[in-house]
Amino acid sequence: MAVLDQPGRDRGHDRTVNYGLPHVNVVCELRVAHGASSTPILSDEQKLAPAANDGAASPGQCLQVVRKQLEQLKDSLIPIKGLHHSANRCRDAEETRAFYEDFLGLPLACSLRRDRTEAGVETPLLHIFFQMRDGSYLAFFELPEVEFEFTEQDPSDLHIALEVGALAMKAIQIKAKAVGLEFHGPAELEALTSIYFRDPNGYVVELTTKKDEHDEVMDPERNDARGILDAWQAEKQTSA
Structure with a gap:
């Protein structure tokens, strides 16, 4: 100073x-x-x-x-303001809409038809956006003429976590059981309580609520985030 x-x-x-x-x-x-x-x-x-x-x-x-x-x-001081949207391929836009809008309650906010991809490949596509409460979006592309391998990922390989309140968490579980939609959990994690679904495309969707200790667990000034990462790297080098 x-x-x-x-x-x-x-x-x-x-x-x-x-x-x-x-x-x-x-x-x-x-x-x-x-x-x-x-x-x-x-x-x-x-x-x-x-x-x-x-x-x-x-x-x-x-x-x-x-x-x-x-x-x-x-x-x-953090240059990234927040998430605008994440985007993934989808098998079928309407099936995807039914899960995210009808089941999860995220309104379909925008549908864009294009004749080419961002990389300039000429092919018909539909780009759809589902809005979350904070103004960010979950987005999907349907490209009927472009092959894509859909695989069911393990949650530790790839997933998106969406925050909900405690009442919404209970309501969604009741709704899932009523319509026969399988889910895993609740899982008790360090700072979260979560349940896991697979959407129609095989992607893992985590719905999560914060525990009382969430802010303390996630505070880099108290959780030694850098030290834990450095120790992990050092252990990998030692065991290699």
Whole structure:
């Protein structure tokens, strides 16, 4: 952390304190004149802080403002805003719709007909999107003229986990039993309680609820995520 008020330095000169943050260059310029109150100017390249502060403030107050803004902007330091959509091939668009919309309750939000793929292959295709509550989507492609090998994956190989509330979890289990749709679980995991379905395409769909300890288990400041990964890698090298 930079020192704002170092002894022996000329307080009549401008000083710039750069906190070295990734993705966001927050700078606090302290302009201190002899015998005058300091006037901090908080600025950054993304305009995350006010361009000027008209009120007189000490260097310590300036630092408090920066810290407060950093706390508020913690999430924005991650460049990825969130999931827009995931996309997979499907055998049949209507069968897929029946599972995700009629059974799981995700509304069909968009259907796009195209004459070519994103890679430029000319073939008819349908791209369908099912919307989740947070505004993200599960999407699927049906390409009748392009071969694709559908295989039933093990959950540890490939699956998508969708969060639901406790009441919704119970309701979906009751609904599944009523319509004869098989599922596995509930499975008690470190921070989640989950059940598992296979959709009409063979993909594993996990429905999960958070346990009370979820946030603590998933907090990288408390769970030693990096240390556990490093130990795993070291053990693999030792046993190789």
